[in-house]
Amino acid sequence: MGTSALREGGIVLTKQRRLPLEDVRVLELGTLLAGPFSGRLLGDFGAEVIKVEPPGKPDPMRQWGQSVEGVGLWWPIQSRNKKSITLNLREKEGQEIAKELIAKVDVVIENFRPGTMEKWNLSYETLAEINPKLIMVRTSGFGQTGPYKQRAGFGSVGEAMGGLRHVTGFPDRAPSRIGISIGDSLAALYATIGCLVALHEREYSGQGQVVDTALYESVFSVMESIVPDYLLAGYVRERMGNILPGVAPSNIYVTKDRTYIVIGANADGVFRRLCEAMQKPELADDPRFATHHARGQNAELLDSLIEAWTSTVPAKEALEILAEKGVPSGLIYTAKDIVEDPHYQAREMIVTVDHPKLGEFPMPGIVPKLSRTPGAVKHVGAEEMGEHNDEVYKGLLGFDEARLETLRKRKII
Template sequence: MIQPLHDIRVLDLSRVYAAPAGAMTLGDLGADVIRVEPPGGSDSMREWGPFINGESTYYLCANRNKRSITLDLKSVEGKEQFLKLVEKSDVVIENFKTGTMKRLGLDYEELKKRNPKIIYCAVTGFGQTGPLGALPGFDPVVQAMSGLMDVTGQPDGEPTKVGIPIADIITSGYVALSIVAAIRQRDMTGEGQFIDLSLLDVQVASMANVASAYLNTGMISERKGNQHNNVTPYQVFQTGDYPIMICAGNDGLFRKLADAMGHPEWGVDNRFVTNNDRKQHEGELVGLIEAVLATKLSEEWVTILSDAKVPVGRVNTIQQALEQEQIMDREGVEIVEHPAGSIKLLASPLKHSGLNVKTRYAPPTIGQHTEEILEELLGNKEIEDSFTVKNKVI
């Protein structure tokens, strides 16, 4: 089956998560993604544990379906090899600090001289412009600056970051989407372009309903723990053993919830008929629900409420989440062979009737494919001394 990006080549100079994960999605869609790093590597993510047979599990999660080459872009030889690769590529992705590639003489203006159709995606903390443009930006800093932490956590607790690098993760989706859009536009115009993606821009744009409430009404959302600022009941509740999440997001779902819990009278109680009524009497309603939920175990309530078509789910540990039947049935975890041995990866969630997304390459070790790529793309028959790869000189 022909993949949609089978004829696209991507040079991935990026590190950590946002840009590498975006490049990984392009690889999932069939692109030939080539990681480019200096000898010895530059991705600090490889230093972050835990490890499996010496390989960082953090690095593994963002780098499937790529090949790896090492080039010293500060050397004349390395720069020229890179420029030759640019001539044979469609996309360059990097997430160095603003101005780094210009100092190397490898910014978009220089690269498009060698390949006018090149699509160049730069991912930074704060973008190429503005008073913060030159500063480094990490996910937790962006979570703080975007307002996300201010609306996350318990009402009487401190602002709290999300437990995963959410700004990076959301940005990775925009990396892939913006590049696919640029490729489509190039199909129509024949021209490449420069893409300026900022983690802060993305995370602020992702504030969605919270931002809309402030912009249009002046409402400043508060930390509500596992409750919702605008909807109730829409939160975590404790059952007879484990907590569950219930989301009765409209009046109809609330009536279904009340019926399933054996209290249909709640659905016609003047305190609870509409969402506005329920918000005004939230404390009373939550107390009633908690008392009933405590009489049965979580598994029973999940079955009862699911049968009633009320959105509900047990609050799982990561082990329970990955081992639940729904994820296993949809092959959400895969086993691939790697130089370090068999490893487990989260599979791509892309499932199309006409698209076969699969892992062609395990996350590569540093420079694993250098010789292969130079010979394949540049026709190098004699390998030059100036390119050093782990365990070999090429």
């Protein structure tokens, strides 16, 4: 399948012969999360991603998260497989160099506030004259059009205005957030899908285009049926804690050893198997629980009956019983649980990559899995800003050392 594997300490390292996006060159101009996450996803499958940072102004992501020996632990994940150059896009000379680079790339990723690229004389219309096949992936809070387009919009705002925050948490408390930057990640995923679609379309049209992704729209897109629920049924979904309205059983339940497990058994056949696991087969035919609608109407009672069983069984034993009966269930994992889980290891979902300061650096593996041309993490990215300036400016653009030195002195690179 084009791969060879080396197993060290229970973690699989995959060596890739040929990656599916190796013929794609990407110039990444964004900072922080949404734009760079798209660059990471493309780089995972072989795209040559050239990350641009302003000279003397590193991407704040370099210092986000926990740190060890002064190394931010989020950065090697977000910047993996990428090259790093510096370039001052606020100066005309830097803008002209950017145009030279853009003439030689397939994709530009940017996540600035709308109008910023235009202010820098780097509008899509200008760039498309230089490179008609260019695909510009633009991610912003509210998109490139509409009355809110100029508003600043971080992922948290997108989560709020996309409808997610309102339904997250418990009904007797204020709206909560999910423990990760889900708005940015969703936007990056949609932007990457758009990029791949545009690359495919370019194969027969020969033309590039703009991929316009808004944070709030990316969140709203996964919000299931909340709009027809409201417009057609007059129902506004509210915060429900760990349950989904009308869907039961689907909750967390405490076990004998005071551990919480998740059980999802809302389909009729699965619910019957859960009843067998609980040694209460009669519940499957009880009119209060026999149908999806009935279980939704009696969710609170049903949850109490399930927890009456789980509270008598240790978590490990309960999960073994449920797995044997084919009932979806699991622990609520911490990072420790993830690292120790053999399935994560077997699926290569924790890979280690050499880091120049920290040695073996663990990070999430590649998603999704491709059977014939899977992705790979080749390196942790550039520790130093501009680490690949010579490679890109000399090798790709043909600048000589004298010109590079002048650009350095003028703080263009």
